[in-house]
Amino acid sequence: MDLAKHLTQTDVEAIISIIYAWKDEKLTWESICEASEPIIGKNPTRQSLNANKLIKEAYSSRKATLKVQGVVTPKPSSLTMAGDRIARQQSEIESLKQKNSALLEQFVIWQYNAYKYGMKENQLNEPLPRIDRERTE
Structure with missing residues (x-):
């Protein structure tokens, strides 16, 4: 094994x-x-x-x-509909793969810049600030 x-x-x-x-x-x-x-x-x-x-x-x-x-x-009512569904889903999959690839490239750029400017992992992982919606100004 x-x-x-x-x-x-x-x-x-x-x-x-x-x-x-x-x-x-x-x-x-x-x-x-x-x-x-x-x-x-x-x-x-x-x-x-x-x-x-x-x-x-x-x-x-x-x-x-x-x-x-x-x-x-899922069972389509005809082979034509099944073929159309498959074509649409394959197109969507390719689109999502391209978007995912672009996001991964952006992440690598951010990762490099964070390292370059000395940001620490804990700084990058800080939670977003809480929004106080009841605050009056």
Whole structure:
């Protein structure tokens, strides 16, 4: 058994795809590890998956969706409608990927500038100030 200490970006994307396509109502870290092995060529550990923020967010999101909705398989009334829906969703996915990429690029710029100007992580993570809406001036 090959343990995954480091996951590549391609591995992470493949694992996230596995999670979002999960059809079974029972979603566990172990089942994702098993399903990942044939795709990425290694059996990642539960800990390595849980340590990756993007995978963890996908897992939490899918788990919550399955808990609320169960496994949903929408059935279009015709193949034409199904094809249209798939085309629209693929277009939306590509758009969201581009937006996500742009946001990640912006984050890298902010991260570099924060480092360059000496900002500390705790300063960046400070909560927003609370707005007092009952204040009169």
